[in-house]
Amino acid sequence: MDRRNFLQTAAGAVALAEAAVAQTPARPSLNSPALTSNEPRRKATMHCGTQHSHADEVLSVMSSLGVNHICSSDLSPQLDEKWSVEGLTALRERVEKHGLHLDMVPVPLPSAAIGKAPMGAVMLGKSPERDRQIEQIQQMIRNCAKAGIPAVKYNMSILGVVRLPQRTKGRGESMYSTWNYKEAPDKDKLTEAGNVSADEYWERIDYFLSRVVPVATESKVRMACHPHDPGMPEPEGYRGVHTVLGSPAGLKKFVAMHESPYHGLNFCQGTVSEMLQDPNKEIHDLIRYFGSRKKIFNVHFRNIHGKFSDFQETFPDAGSVNMIEAIRTYQEVGYPYMLMPDHVPQIPGDKGGAQAFAFAFGYIQALIQMLG
Numbered sequence: 561m562d563r564r565n566f567l568q569t570a571a572g573a574v575a576l577a578e579a580a581v582a583q584t585p586a587r588p589s590l591n592s593p594a595l596t597s598n599e600p601r602r603k604a605t606m607h608c609g610t611q612h613s614h615a616d617e618v619l620s621v622m623s624s625l626g627v628n629h630i631c632s633s634d635l636s637p638q639l640d641e642k643w644s645v646e647g648l649t650a651l652r653e654r655v656e657k658h659g660l661h662l663d664m665v666p667v668p669l670p671s672a673a674i675g676k677a678p679m680g681a682v683m684l685g686k687s688p689e690r691d692r693q694i695e696q697i698q699q700m701i702r703n704c705a706k707a708g709i710p711a712v713k714y715n716m717s718i719l720g721v722v723r724l725p726q727r728t729k730g731r732g733e734s735m736y737s738t739w740n741y742k743e744a745p746d747k748d749k750l751t752e753a754g755n756v757s758a759d760e761y762w763e764r765i766d767y768f769l770s771r772v773v774p775v776a777t778e779s780k781v782r783m784a785c786h787p788h789d790p791g792m793p794e795p796e797g798y799r800g801v802h803t804v805l806g807s808p809a810g811l812k813k814f815v816a817m818h819e820s821p822y823h824g825l826n827f828c829q830g831t832v833s834e835m836l837q838d839p840n841k842e843i844h845d846l847i848r849y850f851g852s853r854k855k856i857f858n859v860h861f862r863n864i865h866g867k868f869s870d871f872q873e874t875f876p877d878a879g880s881v882n883m884i885e886a887i888r889t890y891q892e893v894g895y896p897y898m899l900m901p902d903h904v905p906q907i908p909g910d911k912g913g914a915q916a917f918a919f920a921f922g923y924i925q926a927l928i929q930m931l932g
Contacts, residue, residue: 604891604931608924609663609858609898612917614651619658625921629898630655631664631713631858637678638668639696648707663898664711664784664858665704667697671786673720675752683718684753685764694768698775705779711857711897712776713784713826716765718753718801721789727906728872734905734916736865736872739790739834747798755800762804766817773818784826784857787811790834793869807835808846815855824855830862830873830903833881837867840881844889851893859890860902861924873903875916876923887927899924 609629612618622630632651636642642651648665655662668678679697681689704712724743727735776783791806792798804810811832815824832846833839850856863879864871876883887899901920904913 604928605894605896606859606887606890606899606928607897608921608928609900610917610921611666611900611902614655614662616654616658619655619660623658623660625918626925627921628659629661629663631666631898631900632662634666634668634670636668639699643700643703645703645706648703648709652708662709664713665709667700667712667714669697669714669716671715671717671721671789673751674718676720677717680752682768683716683764685760685767690767694771697772701772701775701781701783702779705781709781711782711784713786713858715786716768716805717786717788718751718756718761719788719798719803722798730872730905731875731878732907734875734907736874736905737903738872739870741793741798741869744798747796748800750800753801756802758794758802758804761802762813765804765814769818769823773820773823776822777820780822782822782824782857784824785814786826786828786860787831787835789828789831790871791868808832808849811846812849815850815853821854824857825850826858826860827856828860828862828902829881829886830860830864833864833879834866834871835868839864839867843881843886847886847889847895848893851890851895856890856893856895856897858897859895859899861887861899862902862904862920873905875905876901876920883923884927884930887931891931899928 607629608627609631610622610627611631612622612633614630614632622628641647652662669682670677674680674683677683679693682693684690701712722739722744724738724740726738728738730736773783785805788803788806792801792803794802797803805814811825827850829843833843836842861876861883863874863876863881863883865874865879866872867880890899901917901924904916904920906913907916910916
């Protein structure tokens with residue numbers, strides 16, 4: 561899709577989303593789990609963001625859509641000139657020339673399966689390789705601070721993002737990414753990490769946090785960790801791995817470790833919803849728990865249809881969670897950072913998900929405008 565068609569599609573998505581919000585009652589249900597107090601409504605402090613490419617042609621599209629805050633795409637899998645103060649400063653300044661803010665960059669701990677991870681020794685627990693990799697991440701954080709970049713995101717992943725090989729038919733002709741634990745293949749086929757117990761996983765997480773959180777705190781750079789996607793049943797686990805950041809209890813334990821105002825979550829609402837038996841009811845208490853403690857540094861504002869161990873990733877307005885009520889809960893806790901789309905459905909002919917993302921951007925923008 562060329563840039564003109566992308567923008568035309570995006571403009572239509574904004575109009576559709578605003579119309580949908582306008583037709584929605586202010587309180588869809590008397591049993592709504594969102595804010596019920598008589599406190600004055602706060603003005604929205606959050607903003608629409610993205611984690612698309614930071615190429616100039618993409619930045620031009622984002623600025624035209626009013627998506628003025630971004631997390632960059634991957635920079636480099638190792639400490640090199642792209643991670644130097646000069647390289648990071650040049651990136652930030654180039655983003656700012658488009659009228660955008662560079663709110664966050666990803667350090668090379670992605671949501672990749674361990675066999676493809678660029679700094680795999682960190683989660684494999686292999687020293688001295690992990691010590692060298694952690695030292696590089698420490699320096700990346702220091703350089704971000706000097707370059708004026710306030711946050712980084714990362715994963716503590718071994719399995720990567722796990723889904724079934726086949727998709728589920730969604731709205732119209734779209735197809736939804738799907739997970740069902742009972743139908744999952746290769747449950748007992750070990751990854752390159754072998755068997756990893758919960759205790760071993762926590763040890764590796766603690767080893768990393770104990771060395772990196774003090775650097776982030778000293779540098780005043782927020783570290784946003786993504787939950788495990790999806791969480792796996794216990795005691796079974798999946799492929800020998802026990803996903804300790806795949807449950808509310810695990811995330812609560814995680815943010816309490818090495819306590820710092822710069823240690824928190826890339827709160828993927830879709831992934832957290834995947835942990836729950838009744839996402840529409842339960843997600844609000846978790847937004848409040850982490851939001852009231854100022855532990856949410858970024859939000860992947862996406863929806864699912866289903867529940868723990870059995871779900872599809874949907875359009876934001878087509879899932880189990882009432883996203884209007886969800887954004888009101890973020891407003892309630894005073895969440896001040898990005899809401900960004902993630903994992904959009906697959907549409908025939910939609911190269912790179914451009915049209916699906918345009919719809920999601922418009923939907924998020926309309927909800928933020930609704931808050932006032």
